[in-house]
Amino acid sequence: MGASFAQHADSLSEHDIDHAVEHLNAEDVFEAAPTEGDEHGDHKFNPGEMIMGHVTDEHGWHLWGHTSIPLPIIAYTQGRGLSIFSSGHFEHGLVAHAGYMLLDGKLKATDAADGTAAHEHLVNEELTSATYDFSITKNVLAVFVSSALMLLIFLTVAKAYARRPGQAPSGLQNFIEPIVLFVRDDVAKANIGPKYERFMPYLLTVFFFILINNLMGLIPIFPFGANVTGSISVTFALAMITFIITLLNGNRHYWGHILAMPGVPKPVLLILTPVEILGVFLRPAILMIRLFANITAGHIIVLSFFALIFIFGELNAGLGWGVSIFSLLFTVFMSMLELLVAFIQAFVFTFLSAMYFGAAIEEPHHH
Amino acid sequence: MLIEFSYGLIFWMLVSFTAVLFILGKFAWKPILKGLKDRETSIADALNEAKKAREEMSALNARNEELMRAAREEREVMLKEARDIRDKEIAEAKSKAKAEADALLSRARTDIQNEKNAAITEMKNQVAELSILVAERILKEKLETSAAQQALVDKVMGEADLRKS
Numbered sequence: 051m052g053a054s055f056a057q058h059a060d061s062l063s064e065h066d067i068d069h070a071v072e073h074l075n076a077e078d079v080f081e082a083a084p085t086e087g088d089e090h091g092d093h094k095f096n097p098g099e100m101i102m103g104h105v106t107d108e109h110g111w112h113l114w115g116h117t118s119i120p121l122p123i124i125a126y127t128q129g130r131g132l133s134i135f136s137s138g139h140f141e142h143g144l145v146a147h148a149g150y151m152l153l154d155g156k157l158k159a160t161d162a163a164d165g166t167a168a169h170e171h172l173v174n175e176e177l178t179s180a181t182y183d184f185s186i187t188k189n190v191l192a193v194f195v196s197s198a199l200m201l202l203i204f205l206t207v208a209k210a211y212a213r214r215p216g217q218a219p220s221g222l223q224n225f226i227e228p229i230v231l232f233v234r235d236d237v238a239k240a241n242i243g244p245k246y247e248r249f250m251p252y253l254l255t256v257f258f259f260i261l262i263n264n265l266m267g268l269i270p271i272f273p274f275g276a277n278v279t280g281s282i283s284v285t286f287a288l289a290m291i292t293f294i295i296t297l298l299n300g301n302r303h304y305w306g307h308i309l310a311m312p313g314v315p316k317p318v319l320l321i322l323t324p325v326e327i328l329g330v331f332l333r334p335a336i337l338m339i340r341l342f343a344n345i346t347a348g349h350i351i352v353l354s355f356f357a358l359i360f361i362f363g364e365l366n367a368g369l370g371w372g373v374s375i376f377s378l379l380f381t382v383f384m385s386m387l388e389l390l391v392a393f394i395q396a397f398v399f400t401f402l403s404a405m406y407f408g409a410a411i412e413e414p415h416h417h
Numbered sequence: 418m419l420i421e422f423s424y425g426l427i428f429w430m431l432v433s434f435t436a437v438l439f440i441l442g443k444f445a446w447k448p449i450l451k452g453l454k455d456r457e458t459s460i461a462d463a464l465n466e467a468k469k470a471r472e473e474m475s476a477l478n479a480r481n482e483e484l485m486r487a488a489r490e491e492r493e494v495m496l497k498e499a500r501d502i503r504d505k506e507i508a509e510a511k512s513k514a515k516a517e518a519d520a521l522l523s524r525a526r527t528d529i530q531n532e533k534n535a536a537i538t539e540m541k542n543q544v545a546e547l548s549i550l551v552a553e554r555i556l557k558e559k560l561e562t563s564a565a566q567q568a569l570v571d572k573v574m575g576e577a578d579l580r581k582s
Contacts, residue, residue: 287430
């Protein structure tokens with residue numbers, strides 16, 4: 051096991067070096083483009099930009115060097131209607147196409163003709179604010195890939211259960227079953243109580259969705275390596291679903307405790323009730339931020355170690371090679387830690403969701 | 418840039434997650450959880466059945482033991498009865514034999530008595546005959562001479578005379 055982790059880390063490192071190198075090259079290209087205020091044309095490595103480029107979403111899946119997979123742009127602008135075209139037309143974000151262009155990786159509406167070099171001046175702010183970007187970005191594609199992977203894995207496992215009822219697990223079942231049992235016994239039953247079965251599909255789906263995406267984020271080769279669970283939009287969507295399920299299942303007891311905590315004097319309720327209502331919204335917000343921050347932080351740390359190589363490499367090539375050894379060792383260590391974090395964060399999200407569901411359906415107990 | 422809510426990503430995320438949740442909920446989690454539950458219940462059932470079988474076994478053993486004990490007791494009783502009957506029969510036979518022997522003995526005694534009486538009578542007869550014979554001989558001897566005969570007649574006459582008077 052240890053060896054394979056190390057391998058992952060190694061491949062990660064190679065890939066990221068590629069990335070970093072590409073970013074240097076990309077800067078060259080950007081230098082060539084008519085950008086304002088960038089007069090100093092030296093090959094300065096920008097670690098912040100490199101790291102942000104890796105942990106944020108993009109229109110097109112960057113593989114290596116100048117090679118990236120173009121992804122569909124799906125944009126709806128009021129008054130213009132729906133436009134669907136390949137992000138390849140933007141030529142790495144350099145030119146405008148079909149009334150749109152990319153600026154810092156973001157889709158902007160423009161009046162410029164196709165093939166015009168993208169520039170801040172060309173942005174049509176009015177139209178941009180009326181634009182809804184439903185493009186299949188890197189993260190969206192990664193979500194699709196992980197969804198397909200989940201369907202593949204669990205439908206296969208489900209077939210195994212149907213085919214060999216009552217028998218000992220085998221193959222993939224061996225890997226899935228302990229986790230399913232863990233989610234059932236230690237997460238659902240422990241937090242929700244006897245009515246846990248209703249919530250099992252969601253808890254299992256969300257656990258494996260987060261786990262698979264966390265793990266996929268650690269593998270740097272296409273179609274993995276997107277920072278899906280480190281994207282606040284994704285964690286927002288997941289937290290929203292937990293929030294909605296909690297609200298839909300809240301019983302009289304639950305709402306009673308939020309709106310008017312029994313046994314509390316009226317004047318105190320004036321303070322307590324707003325706090326409780328705030329708490330209802332804070333809980334999903336905490337879920338959202340915790341997952342996003344943990345995964346993104348891990349990615350940033352790993353990428354920072356790589357940035358160190360290039361920062362030192364710019365000072366002196368030999369120093370860069372020397373630092374790379376330590377960076378690699380740290381990256382291996384961090385990857386192991388990230389592997390642990392991948393499981394822990396999937397568990398924490400599921401556990402807290404189960405806890406909220408348990409609170410929502412809790413029956414009043416007689417004191 | 419890092420904290421940026423993208424409508425597109427949220428939309429696609431909700432769509433694909435809901436689809437996955439729906440499909441897996443219907444076609445994966447249901448059979449998997451059911452399979453797990455079924456297996457657990459079957460294992461629990463098997464354990465319970467084994468326990469029950471063990472209990473039944475021990476109950477059966479206890480019943481066997483009980484049966485054996487009852488059979489032993491019954492045998493004891495039967496043996497005792499047989500012994501009693503035998504003893505009784507022996508005693509009866511003994512008493513019967515004794516009675517028969519007694520009867521036999523008393524008959525034998527009577528017979529012996531009868532034989533004795535007969536013998537005594539026989540002996541008496543013989544003695545009487547013998548006596549008569551002896552007396553005849555004596556008389557013959559004594560009355561061989563006429564003188565003697567005269568004398569006797571005289572005597573008898575005399576005596577007859579006397580007796581007549």
